[in-house]
Amino acid sequence: MRFATVEEPDGTVRCGVVESGVEGESLLRLPAGTTVLDLIQAGELHAAGERAQAADDAVPLAGLRLLPPLDPPTVRDFVAFEEHVEGVVQSVSGGAGVVPEWYEAPTFYFTNPYALVGAHDDVAVPPGSGLFDFELEVACVVGRDAASPTPDEVDIVGYTILNDWSARDLQRREMKVNLGPAKGKDSATTLGPWLVTADELLPYRDAEGFLALDMRVAVNGVEIGQDLLSNMGWPFEELVAYAGRGTRVRAGDVLGSGTCGNGGCLAELWGRRGAQDPPPLRPGGVVEMTVEGIGTIRNTVVAGVELPPVRPARVRPRTRKRTS
Structure with missing residues (x-):
């Protein structure tokens, strides 16, 4: 099943199951007030989807604003592709190769759950950034609470596309302090277009537990990148366990x-x-990402707000006693 959360023309937020038909895609709506997160936390996602299919309260998906499919309590982002690390280390930190520590265990950071945007929303350039970038990813959604789970104990309820928008110039400064990324990453993260339940993607699962999904990204209609999700260093179950x-x-x-x-x-x-080469993203640029078995997200970059420059730190006086 595919679960979407939408904003209707009157501003009402509804969720439901997306189904395809001869006249296009429809949303089989769940009762008002229902959220995808509530259903996941209650272990009721599939049962609710079956009820939506039986009730057949369908509206055309066209014309509805796709919101992030759920409002997650936390968002972690890993760095699980060796090839990505090879190239981006040269760009962001000026280094070369992959550090040995990358191979020892998965690495992640927490990003901003308040900055999630929908599949077709505009995305503003972060204040002060001149090197704006996209990042093509897939995200899994945890299906059940767990403490120190083994990979076999991990429950993944579904998958969605994730675009980790990145201000590379802000990121470079932060990571020179050996902390972060922070403001270089927290302006926007696209999730969408919907949540595809894990059972839908079982035909793509290989013997080692990886999902061999084709992933593509284009800017202004020109394809920039293509990879297979199965090139990850660890399968999702191991990422969740870590x-x-x-x-x-x-x-x-x-x-x-x-x-x-x-x-x-x-x-x-x-x-x-x-x-x-290619150049950084500029207002008016359209970034389109397609992942096999999941769908397509398409965001337009727009100008950000102009804010005063950040005040630098003062030189610390290093006095040890109060003066009168």
């Missing part, structure tokens, strides 16, 4: 795969080519 190691994951948590290789972002290509 996220919950010594702590907990909860139903509805979103975990991104990290950016795919072979042009999954501009920074990887900048690092490999030693030049900003």
